Each structure stands twice: as C-alpha cells, then as structure tokens.
Amino acid sequence: MDAKVEATASGAVDVIPAKGLLNFLAFCRLPRQIYKGWKGFAPPLDAERWTLHAAKLNPHFKEVDWQAWIARKNGKPVGRIFAQIYKPSFPTPVGASKAQFGALDAIDDPAVVAALTQAAEQWLRERGAETIYGPFTPSVWGEAGLLVEGFEATPMVSVPWSPPYLGPALETLGYAKARDLISYRYDASERDRQPGPGILDRPEWRDRLKIRMIDLKKLGDEAAIIIDIFNDAWSENWAFVPLTHEEFMSAADGLKLIMPPEGGFIIELDGTPQAFGIAVPNLHEITADLGGRLLPLGLPRLISRIRNHKFNSARLLLFGIRRALQKKAAGGAVILAFIEEIRKRSARTSVTHVEFGWVLEDNIGMRRPIELSGAKIDKVHRIYEKNLAA
Structure with a gap:
C-alpha cells in the first residue's frame, strides 16, 4: 500500500513499502542516519540489523x-515503521491483540509520524484488527x-x-500507554568485589541450591532446558508469546560469538x-565509532576488539525462574542466588555496570529483589x- 500525506510547507510525505534489496538496506540503516549525534544513541551494526529484520534470517x-x-x-528517507499480525495458528499475546507495529523511527516532524502510523493502521484494519x-x-x-x-543513559x-519527541507525537495521534518496561542499572562497588558469605553458604540452602555455567559446546541440549524454563516463567505475563x-x-548462533563462558548460568x-x-x-x-559499518575496515577491528577489549558494562539479556517458585520462599532464595552470582x-x-531489563512495571515479584x-x-x-x- 502506498500513502501520501501532506506535511508542512516544506513538502509532502511519501510512504512506500520497503520492498526490494535497496529499500530493505535503507530501512535497516535509517535510525543511524537520522539520530546521528544524539547523546544516548549508539548506531547498531548494519549486519546485525539485517539479521533482525530479514524474514529469511529471523x-x-x-x-x-x-x-x-x-x-x-x-526525496530523502525520514522515517520507517512495520506492521504485523500473528497468524491464526499462533497463540494470541497474553492480554493484548495479535496486531502490532514496530521499528518506528522518524525525524522530528509530526506529519511523518502520522503518515507512517496511518499506513500501518490501515494495513492492519484490512486484516480485521481492532x-x-x-x-x-x-x-x-x-x-x-x-x-x-533515560534518553541520555548509557546505550x-x-x-x-x-528521541524524546516520538512518544508525544504518538499520543497526539490517539495512542495511549499500555504498559511500561523498566530497565535497572546496577553499579558494582568495592564491597561487591570483597568475598563474603552468601545465600549458598546458609545451611538451609547449601545442599539444595547449585549454580552451573551453561555449556556452550552443548548448547542444543541446554536450549531445551532454557526454553522450557523461560516459557513457563513468562507464560502469564502481559504480551507473552512462546519463544520457539x-x-x-x-x-544463540550470535550469542556464542560474543558471550563469555561466565555469561550464562543455570540455577x-x-x-x-x-x-x-x-548476560x-x-x-x-x-x-560505536564504526558508524554501523563493518566493511571495509570495521570487521577486522571488531574481531580484534572482541578478543582484547575489557568491557565496563554488560546487559542481562534473558532471565527466567519457574512460575511455581515465583511467590515462594524458595523462589526468593533462587533470585538472591542469581543476584549474588552476578x-x-x-x-x-x-x-562494573550491569543493566537488568526489561521488567514489566507491575511485576513486583521481580522488581523488589532487584531494587x-x-x-x-x-x-x-x-x-x-x-x-x-x-
């Protein structure tokens, strides 16, 4: 579907389907082009964006x-969006609908945001979305x-x-908050680096709780355990859909390239x-200084840096605890063991800086021990x- 919306006096906004290789590449690199120089924004690698957005790769x-x-x-790219609707054979997200939008990025022009959202909304209406x-x-x-x-927080x-203007632009168009997702920053102190007794040293948990590293060489076997725990842990959370x-x-193919041996563990x-x-x-x-590009010199630089760089920050990418334990004392002990392990x-x-996110705003059972x-x-x-x- 094509759309054209009259914008300001500076010109009209044309919204076209991102079909074909050239449009796909433009879709992937657009954020780094329009947000360049914003504090808090770091351009992701184009190659990583290809694996995220390409239907044949994701x-x-x-x-x-x-x-x-x-x-x-x-004539210049100024925004992007995509719309999707889950197929009838796939479960409906918990508490939400099957109709979604994503990858919304735009310059500071309300007409651009309006044109993009109108295209996504019309496409979904034509497929029965309410x-x-x-x-x-x-x-x-x-x-x-x-x-x-957190616009200027560490990327x-x-x-x-x-950017700060996108939220207000959506709200002007009739969009309202459904849920907030919280990310926490934990800064390790010298006290954290001092050895001391923890929950695994307590008599009531010493023989019951064990922590082992995920075996990256047997990731296929470990995947079955991880997916089973993860889908059980999140099955009642808002917007949940099963992780396949x-x-x-x-x-995991990408994780094996960047995750250190101590980055994954099972309790x-x-x-x-x-x-x-x-993590x-x-x-x-x-x-950040590669500008999203790996060629011609970015790739050898990246390989060298992964091998030699001493990272100051990390992110907890995935975490799950079985639903049956989430409101029990044993579950609290597991979460404490997890935090101590981190x-x-x-x-x-x-x-020294670890980001825990995201956490649903109403998930008090997870938020409280983190805080x-x-x-x-x-x-x-x-x-x-x-x-x-x-």
Whole structure:
C-alpha cells in the first residue's frame, strides 16, 4: 500500500513499502542516519540489523504476516515503521491483540509520524484488527517499547533508543500507554568485589541450591532446558508469546560469538533446573565509532576488539525462574542466588555496570529483589495501544 500525506510547507510525505534489496538496506540503516549525534544513541551494526529484520534470517517472521514501510520527504528517507499480525495458528499475546507495529523511527516532524502510523493502521484494519500495540521490534523478545525516560543513559546492546519527541507525537495521534518496561542499572562497588558469605553458604540452602555455567559446546541440549524454563516463567505475563526453539537457536548462533563462558548460568534447586540467566557484554563499547559499518575496515577491528577489549558494562539479556517458585520462599532464595552470582562474576571481570531489563512495571515479584540489591531505574520503555475501531 502506498500513502501520501501532506506535511508542512516544506513538502509532502511519501510512504512506500520497503520492498526490494535497496529499500530493505535503507530501512535497516535509517535510525543511524537520522539520530546521528544524539547523546544516548549508539548506531547498531548494519549486519546485525539485517539479521533482525530479514524474514529469511529471523524465524519470528514465520509466525506473522507483515509489511514494512519507509517515509520519504523531498526525496530523502525520514522515517520507517512495520506492521504485523500473528497468524491464526499462533497463540494470541497474553492480554493484548495479535496486531502490532514496530521499528518506528522518524525525524522530528509530526506529519511523518502520522503518515507512517496511518499506513500501518490501515494495513492492519484490512486484516480485521481492532487494536494495535507496539512498538515490538520485531517481537516482545526482541527490542520492545519506545524510550520515554533515560534518553541520555548509557546505550546498551539490544536496547532500543528513541528521541524524546516520538512518544508525544504518538499520543497526539490517539495512542495511549499500555504498559511500561523498566530497565535497572546496577553499579558494582568495592564491597561487591570483597568475598563474603552468601545465600549458598546458609545451611538451609547449601545442599539444595547449585549454580552451573551453561555449556556452550552443548548448547542444543541446554536450549531445551532454557526454553522450557523461560516459557513457563513468562507464560502469564502481559504480551507473552512462546519463544520457539528455532528463535532461540537463531539468536544463540550470535550469542556464542560474543558471550563469555561466565555469561550464562543455570540455577538448580534440589537437582532440578529452576532458573537461568544470560548476560552479554555491551558491544556498543567497541562498535560505536564504526558508524554501523563493518566493511571495509570495521570487521577486522571488531574481531580484534572482541578478543582484547575489557568491557565496563554488560546487559542481562534473558532471565527466567519457574512460575511455581515465583511467590515462594524458595523462589526468593533462587533470585538472591542469581543476584549474588552476578556480583561474584562482575568481581572477576572488568564489568562494573550491569543493566537488568526489561521488567514489566507491575511485576513486583521481580522488581523488589532487584531494587533491594541497590539497582536504580535507568530507562523506561513504553508499549502503546490504540483502538483502530474507534
């Protein structure tokens, strides 16, 4: 579907489907072009964006029907968006609809945002959608939410960045808050680096709680455990859709290249895996100056930096604890063991800043122990909704 919306006196906004290789490449690199120089924004690598947005490379797109668009003004790309609707064979997101938008980026021009959202909304209406949620890029397990707080906070790998004007522009168009997603910053102190007794040393937990590293050489076997825990842990959370084995393994291929051996662990209670965590170094520390490009000199620089760089920051990419333990004392012990493990591992590395995110604003069971650890809210991302039938 093509759309044209009259903008300001400076020209019209043309919204065209992002079909074909050239438009796809333009879609992927657009954020780094329009947000260049903004404090808090770090350009992701183009090659990584290709794996995120390409239907042939990301298994998520097998679950949905979708369409992407680019907005142009005076012949220049000025915005982008995509819309998707989960196929009838795939479960409906918990508490939400199957109709979503994502990858919303635009210059500071309300007419551009209006043109993009109108294209996505009309496409979804034609497929029977009555409510739209987003942004999900491309899913709740990808880069979810529009940044509404923490615009100048440390940019973190796989965490979306948005300029301050996008949220108000959406709200002017009838979008309202559905949920907020919280990211916490934990700064390791000298106290954290001092050895001391923890919950694993207590008599009541010493023989019951065990923590082991994820075996990257047997990731196929470990994946079954991780996916089972993860889908059980999040199954009742808002907007949940199952994480498939194919999706996890697709991401795992990249994780094996950047995740250090101590970055993944499984927590066992009475011999049964009950929780897991996967943390990755913040690649923006070594890629920000590459401007998103790997060729011709970026790739050898990146390989050298991954091998030699001492990272100061990292992100907890995935975490899950079985639902049956989430409101029990044993679950609290597992979460405390997880936090203590993060502290111990940071003490053995150069990492001093860890980001925990995202956490649903109403997930008090997860937020409370994180806040008790001393972590502070660093970023807030918002999921918006709009009634398309109004």
